[in-house]
Amino acid sequence: MKPRVVVVGAGLAGCEAAWQLAVRGVDVTLFEMKPLQFSPAHSLPEFAELVCSNSLRGASLNNAVGLLKEEMRRLDSLILRTADRTQVPAGNALAVDRKQFAAEITAAIEAHPRIEIRREKVDRIPDAEFVVLATGPLTAPALAEDLQKLLGVEYLYFYDSIAPIVYAESLDEHILFRASRWSDGEGDYLNIPFTEEQYLAFVEEVRNAETVPFHSFEKPQYFEGCLPIEELARRGPWTLAFGPMKPVGLVDPRTDKRPAAVAQLRKEDRRGEIYNLVGFQTKMTWSEQKRVLRTMPGMQNAVFARFGSMHRNTYVNAPTVLAPDLQLRARPGLYLAGQIAGVEGYVESAALGFMVGVNAAFAVRGQVAPEPASTTAHGALRSHLRDADPRHFQPMNVNYGLFPTLDGVRMKLKKPEKNERLASRALEDLEAYRRAVAVQHE
Numbered sequence: 001m002k003p004r005v006v007v008v009g010a011g012l013a014g015c016e017a018a019w020q021l022a023v024r025g026v027d028v029t030l031f032e033m034k035p036l037q038f039s040p041a042h043s044l045p046e047f048a049e050l051v052c053s054n055s056l057r058g059a060s061l062n063n064a065v066g067l068l069k070e071e072m073r074r075l076d077s078l079i080l081r082t083a084d085r086t087q088v089p090a091g092n093a094l095a096v097d098r099k100q101f102a103a104e105i106t107a108a109i110e111a112h113p114r115i116e117i118r119r120e121k122v123d124r125i126p127d128a129e130f131v132v133l134a135t136g137p138l139t140a141p142a143l144a145e146d147l148q149k150l151l152g153v154e155y156l157y158f159y160d161s162i163a164p165i166v167y168a169e170s171l172d173e174h175i176l177f178r179a180s181r182w183s184d185g186e187g188d189y190l191n192i193p194f195t196e197e198q199y200l201a202f203v204e205e206v207r208n209a210e211t212v213p214f215h216s217f218e219k220p221q222y223f224e225g226c227l228p229i230e231e232l233a234r235r236g237p238w239t240l241a242f243g244p245m246k247p248v249g250l251v252d253p254r255t256d257k258r259p260a261a262v263a264q265l266r267k268e269d270r271r272g273e274i275y276n277l278v279g280f281q282t283k284m285t286w287s288e289q290k291r292v293l294r295t296m297p298g299m300q301n302a303v304f305a306r307f308g309s310m311h312r313n314t315y316v317n318a319p320t321v322l323a324p325d326l327q328l329r330a331r332p333g334l335y336l337a338g339q340i341a342g343v344e345g346y347v348e349s350a351a352l353g354f355m356v357g358v359n360a361a362f363a364v365r366g367q368v369a370p371e372p373a374s375t376t377a378h379g380a381l382r383s384h385l386r387d388a389d390p391r392h393f394q395p396m397n398v399n400y401g402l403f404p405t406l407d408g409v410r411m412k413l414k415k416p417e418k419n420e421r422l423a424s425r426a427l428e429d430l431e432a433y434r435r436a437v438a439v440q441h442e
């Protein structure tokens, strides 16, 4: 009899891992603490909850996360297949209706005959031969402590972020304009145009706003790609205008000019009732968010569906503690999947869930799973976890900087052309992995 695999955490990685095990004929017990207990960022009872943005980021192959998604599509990932089915318009990004996305994944997992679901909080690493820990950046404390005891290393903490969400009907449409960056005509984003004077006044408000103090156990160590707006504002008066408020590629149709700065709002739901202030993660207090963000043009009466916040992130020092197949060196048979393993992002977490599900399915049969080539986006993520400098290890979004360079190609190739070649090499090289791990239908 094949052993049953225990998966802890039904987030993006845990659902993908459980699904890939089950479709390969392995019985799974999936533990999820919701709705008995919610982390500080989760609120839906369903599985695979997107806790912040509803975007799975860029869809184009020119962007490494677009390539990662295309690879997942070809590998038949449950998360990607569901994202494609529940997408909402978002320019060049793949964004989803978060409730429908979570509901469809939950229904698929619940309906699979090989998956037993246990809605329980797990406080100790389960004593089973094969275990997948996929409890995410906000792993409940008792389990995190147990893992820490096993590893004997210190956790690193930094802050990930939630941007505020506002109701569309509370925005002043006479001031905002609709457009996607660089595209002609009406786009998917609502844009808030700032004159230089308005922008500098706003930056001053952000700088002086009251923020939530850190807890005693938290160190203010930010992930560079996800800085709070007040931190950016403090770095210099124009830093925001080069970051989340960059106006490039946007022209206000009322003035026919590029504004000095632009804040972008992206649809959160299919019907477009609520909008997310893109990149506006913040540690400002709720009352300050209301006051300061309402000083933005067209936001004077904004009603907030959700305020922004910043949260703890839990992850291990992957190059030190993980074996190449994502098992813990300290305890073979115990796999880490998702953000806790040291990647950053929804898509990356789900991709690790896929690889761990496949690896564990092979291991249950006494086999070693093949590896995706390092030239693929999946392989590049694995290389980061294995080869990054352990002294400065930080979770990473997938990016073309992680890929091996192109052989025999002129150095001076322009970036879009280079990325295009990296993507086509990756998709070609993925094929061998796809065939080797494909589900064998009896």
Ligand SMILES: Cc1cc2nc3c(=O)[nH]c(=O)nc-3n(C[C@H](O)[C@H](O)[C@H](O)COP(=O)(O)OP(=O)(O)OC[C@H]3O[C@@H](n4cnc5c(N)ncnc54)[C@H](O)[C@@H]3O)c2cc1C
Binding pocket: 008, 009, 010, 011, 012, 013, 014, 031, 032, 033, 034, 038, 039, 041, 042, 048, 049, 050, 051, 052, 053, 054, 055, 120, 121, 122, 123, 134, 135, 136, 137, 138, 139, 140, 143, 160, 161, 162, 310, 311, 312, 313, 337, 338, 339, 340, 344, 345, 346, 347, 349, 350
């Ligand atoms: C506040 C915040 C905002 C983020 N915003 C974004 C974003 O906008 N875009 C992006 O790409 N990434 C974002 N991330 C990063 C990250 O990619 C996501 O958190 C992603 O959901 C991680 O996937 P995961 O499967 O590893 O964990 P999760 O999706 O968090 O899933 C973990 C699951 O395990 C459960 N669980 C935890 N502990 C236990 C336990 N002891 N017993 C049983 N169940 C347990 C949880 O309830 C949860 O359902 C954000 C992270 C945080 C913390």
